[in-house]
Amino acid sequence: MRSRSKDVRRLFHTEITSTHHPTLPSSSNAINNNNPSNNNPKKNKRRKNSATSDAEILRWNKIITDHMRHGRCDAAANLFDRMPRRSTVSWNAMISGYIANGRFPLALRLFAAMPRRDAVSWNTMIHGHVCKRDLASARRLFDEMPDKDTVSWNTMISAYASSGLVELAQDMFDRTPNKNAISWNGLLAAYVGNGRLEAARQLFDSNPHWETVSWNAMIAGYAQRKRMADARQLFDRMPERDVVSWNTMISGYAQSGDMAEAKRLFDGSPYKDVFTWTAMVSGYAQNGMLEEARRMFDKMPERNSVSWNAMIAAYVQCRRVDEAEELFNSMPCRNVNSWNTMITGYAQAGMIERAHEMFDMMPQRDSVSWAAMIAGLSQGGFGEEALRLFIEMGRSGESMNRSSFTCVLSTCADIAMLECGTQVHGRLVKAGYGMGCFVGNALLAMYCKCGSIDEAYKAFKEMAERDVVSWNTMIAGYARHGFGKEALEIFDTMRTTDTKPDDITMVGVLSACSHAGLVDKGIAYFYSMHQDFGITAKPEHYTCMMDLLGRAGRLEDAEALIREMPFEPDASMWGALLGASRIHRNTELGERAAERIFEMEPDNAGMYVLLSNLYASSGKWTDVDKMRVMMRERGVRKVPGFSWIEVKNKVHTFSVGDSVHPDKEKIYSFLEELDMKMKKAGYVSATAMVLHDVEEEEKEHMLKYHSEKLAVAFGILNVPPGRRIRVIKNLRVCEDCHNAFKHISAIEKSIGRWNSLERLTNTRKIKQIWNSPTGCRNRAILDNESCDDNAAYLVWLQNAAMVYGSSKGPGTTTLDTKKTSYCNTLT
Numbered sequence: 052m053r054s055r056s057k058d059v060r061r062l063f064h065t066e067i068t069s070t071h072h073p074t075l076p077s078s079s080n081a082i083n084n085n086n087p088s089n090n091n092p093k094k095n096k097r098r099k100n101s102a103t104s105d106a107e108i109l110r111w112n113k114i115i116t117d118h119m120r121h122g123r124c125d126a127a128a129n130l131f132d133r134m135p136r137r138s139t140v141s142w143n144a145m146i147s148g149y150i151a152n153g154r155f156p157l158a159l160r161l162f163a164a165m166p167r168r169d170a171v172s173w174n175t176m177i178h179g180h181v182c183k184r185d186l187a188s189a190r191r192l193f194d195e196m197p198d199k200d201t202v203s204w205n206t207m208i209s210a211y212a213s214s215g216l217v218e219l220a221q222d223m224f225d226r227t228p229n230k231n232a233i234s235w236n237g238l239l240a241a242y243v244g245n246g247r248l249e250a251a252r253q254l255f256d257s258n259p260h261w262e263t264v265s266w267n268a269m270i271a272g273y274a275q276r277k278r279m280a281d282a283r284q285l286f287d288r289m290p291e292r293d294v295v296s297w298n299t300m301i302s303g304y305a306q307s308g309d310m311a312e313a314k315r316l317f318d319g320s321p322y323k324d325v326f327t328w329t330a331m332v333s334g335y336a337q338n339g340m341l342e343e344a345r346r347m348f349d350k351m352p353e354r355n356s357v358s359w360n361a362m363i364a365a366y367v368q369c370r371r372v373d374e375a376e377e378l379f380n381s382m383p384c385r386n387v388n389s390w391n392t393m394i395t396g397y398a399q400a401g402m403i404e405r406a407h408e409m410f411d412m413m414p415q416r417d418s419v420s421w422a423a424m425i426a427g428l429s430q431g432g433f434g435e436e437a438l439r440l441f442i443e444m445g446r447s448g449e450s451m452n453r454s455s456f457t458c459v460l461s462t463c464a465d466i467a468m469l470e471c472g473t474q475v476h477g478r479l480v481k482a483g484y485g486m487g488c489f490v491g492n493a494l495l496a497m498y499c500k501c502g503s504i505d506e507a508y509k510a511f512k513e514m515a516e517r518d519v520v521s522w523n524t525m526i527a528g529y530a531r532h533g534f535g536k537e538a539l540e541i542f543d544t545m546r547t548t549d550t551k552p553d554d555i556t557m558v559g560v561l562s563a564c565s566h567a568g569l570v571d572k573g574i575a576y577f578y579s580m581h582q583d584f585g586i587t588a589k590p591e592h593y594t595c596m597m598d599l600l601g602r603a604g605r606l607e608d609a610e611a612l613i614r615e616m617p618f619e620p621d622a623s624m625w626g627a628l629l630g631a632s633r634i635h636r637n638t639e640l641g642e643r644a645a646e647r648i649f650e651m652e653p654d655n656a657g658m659y660v661l662l663s664n665l666y667a668s669s670g671k672w673t674d675v676d677k678m679r680v681m682m683r684e685r686g687v688r689k690v691p692g693f694s695w696i697e698v699k700n701k702v703h704t705f706s707v708g709d710s711v712h713p714d715k716e717k718i719y720s721f722l723e724e725l726d727m728k729m730k731k732a733g734y735v736s737a738t739a740m741v742l743h744d745v746e747e748e749e750k751e752h753m754l755k756y757h758s759e760k761l762a763v764a765f766g767i768l769n770v771p772p773g774r775r776i777r778v779i780k781n782l783r784v785c786e787d788c789h790n791a792f793k794h795i796s797a798i799e800k801s802i803g804r805w806n807s808l809e810r811l812t813n814t815r816k817i818k819q820i821w822n823s824p825t826g827c828r829n830r831a832i833l834d835n836e837s838c839d840d841n842a843a844y845l846v847w848l849q850n851a852a853m854v855y856g857s858s859k860g861p862g863t864t865t866l867d868t869k870k871t872s873y874c875n876t877l878t
Contacts, residue, residue: 305334535567601631
C-alpha cells in the first residue's frame, strides 16, 4: 500500500510540474492514498467534506511559485484554477509571478478579484506599478492601502528616488511612522543618486547610526563626482570598513586620474577581491596606461568575466581593436557584456560592418546590445539603419531602456527626422519613463535640432528635474533659432536656481546676444563671466564675440579683440571675421582673415566659397576666377548642395537645376508662376551672390532653380493643405532663397493660406550619399570635416507657418521686413 501511495504521489508530482495538470479528483486521490488511515470510510467522508489541509495548500503554492520562477505562467494559472482552496499566499504568488514575467494586466485582474488582501498583496501591486514606472497609479494604490507597513513606505521612497523626484521622496520619508535603516538609506540614495550631495551630507550627519552600506553610498556619491577629498574624509572616519569601502575609494581615485593614490590604497587594502583588481585594471586603462593595465590583469590571482571585460574595454578605449578581439577570443567564458564591449569597440573604430557581424553572431542579446548597435550606426552616419534597428528591437520583444531611447532620439536629431522623434517621444511616455535628465536632455536636443522649439520648451517645462545640460540645451536652442531674448530669459531663470552656469552656458548666452543684436549686453557678459561665475574665456567664447561684433558691423573692434586674446586664434574665429567682412563688403579685412584660415585649414572649401562671395559682391571677378583656380590647384572641391523632402513616405532629392525628377516639368512651371508673382510683389533676385561674371538675366536664371526652391515648390504642389512640409538641406541657404521664401509666404497667404516666417536651424553637420541616376537619397552620413551646417526648412500650409533658416552667415534677426542676410521673422 505504501509503495502504491508513493507511485501515486510521484504521478501527481509529474502531472503538476508538467504542462498537463491534474484534475481535482486526481489531486484528491493523491492526498488520500498518501494517508495510511484511508481504510476508515467515516474518516474518508469527513475528509472529503472538509477543506484541503494547510500543508497541501502550501505544497500547491510552492509549485505555483516554481512555475512562475521558471516563466511557466500558463502552467501556474492552470494549477491555480484547479486548487480546491486558495490562501492569500496563493493569490500573492500568482500576482507577483505575473509581475515578474511581464504580465502586469493579469496581475491587476487577479488583485481586483482577491477576496482578502494582506500587506504583501498591496505592496506587491505597488511595486508592480513602480516597475512599470507608473508612479501615479502606485501612489493611488498606496493611498488606498488600509494598513500600510514600513515596506509600503520604503517602496514609495525608493520609487520617487529612482525617478529623480527627490522632494516627493523626502515628503514620503518625513511621513513614514516607523523608519528603519532601509528608509534612511532610501532617502540618502535619492539625494546621492540625483547629485544633491550637500543635502545628502546634511542627512548623513543628522543620523549617527549609519550602517556600513550607508557610509559606502555617501563615499560613492563623492567619488562619482570626483570630490575625493570629501570621500577620503568620510573613509578615514568610518568605524568599520568592508571590501566595498576600499574598492569605492580605489575606483574613485582611478576615475579622478590619481593612479598613484589608487595604487597606494590597493597595496594597503586588507581586502582584495576580483573587483579590487578589476578597478585597478580599469583605472589604468581610463588614464591611458594600457601596459600597466595589462600587467595588473596578468597578475590577477583569479579572473571573472568582469575582469576580462575590463581588459577588453581597455583595448577598445585605446582603439586597439585587434588586441581586444584576440583577448575576446581567448576568454574561457563570454557573457553578453563581452559581446557588447566588442560591438562598441568596432563601432567606435568605424568598423560598422564588423560590429554588425558581431551583433548578428551573439548567442543572446540584452537591451545594451541593441543600444550599442543603434548608437554605433547613428554615430557612424547610418541614421536610417539605426532607426530600422530600433524598430526591429521593439518587434523582438526586448525591453527598451533609457539608453535605447536616448540613442534613437540622438539619431532622429542627427538626420532631422522630427516626425520619427515625436513618435519615439510617444513610445517613451508609454514605456513609463519619467522626464529625468538623462532622457529629457536627449529629447530637448532632438526637438531643438529639428527646429521644433515650442515642443522643446514644452518638454523642458515638463522635466521633473533639470541639470546644467538641460538649461544649456534650451538656451542654445533658442539662440540658434534666432530667439535671443527668449534664450536670455531662460538664462535669467537658470540663475535663480541652484544650477551653476558653465562655459557651455556662456557660449549659448553670447550667441543669443549676437542673434538678438544685444551687443553691449553681450560684451558685458563676456567681461563679467569670470567674476560672476568663475568662467575663464575659452576660444569658443572669443568666436562668439567675433560673431557678435561682426554682425553689428564693428569690424575694427572684432579684429582688435582677435589680436588681443591670450592665445592664438583658430580658424573658426577668423571664419567669423571673414563672414562679417562679406556682409559688410570689407574686402581688405576679409582677405587678411582668409589668409590666416588657409594657413590653418587649406582644405576648408567653405572658406574659399565665402571669400569668393565677398569678391563677387564687390564685383571683383578677376579675384573670383583666381579663387576658382586656387581651389582647383589645391584639390579643394566644393560640397554640392542638395535638398530633400519626404512626401508619402518617399524621399525626393533635388540638386541645383535638377533635371531627373519625374515631376520636373510641373515643378519648373510652378516656379515660373511663383517667380512672376514674387516680382510683382517687389522681389529682386540677389544676383550679387552668383559667382560668375555673366549677364543679370543669366544670374537670375541661375538663382531661380536652387535645390531648396525646387523642394519647397514640390512640397506645395504635393502636400495636402494643413500638413507640414519639411525640407532638409546639407549646406547653408543663400540670401536669395531667404528673400524668395518671404515672398512665397506672402503669396500663399494672399490666396487663402495663412503663413508666417520664422527662424530654424539645425547644427549637426551632414553630408549625403546619393544614387545619382534616380536622385534618391541612400543614407545620411555625418561629416565632421564639412564646414557647412545643414539647414532645415518647414512649411506649414493652411493656418500655420512657413519656417526656414540657416545656422551660418552674419546678420541680424529682426521683426520687420528689412532685408538682411539672415532669416527674418515676419508676423
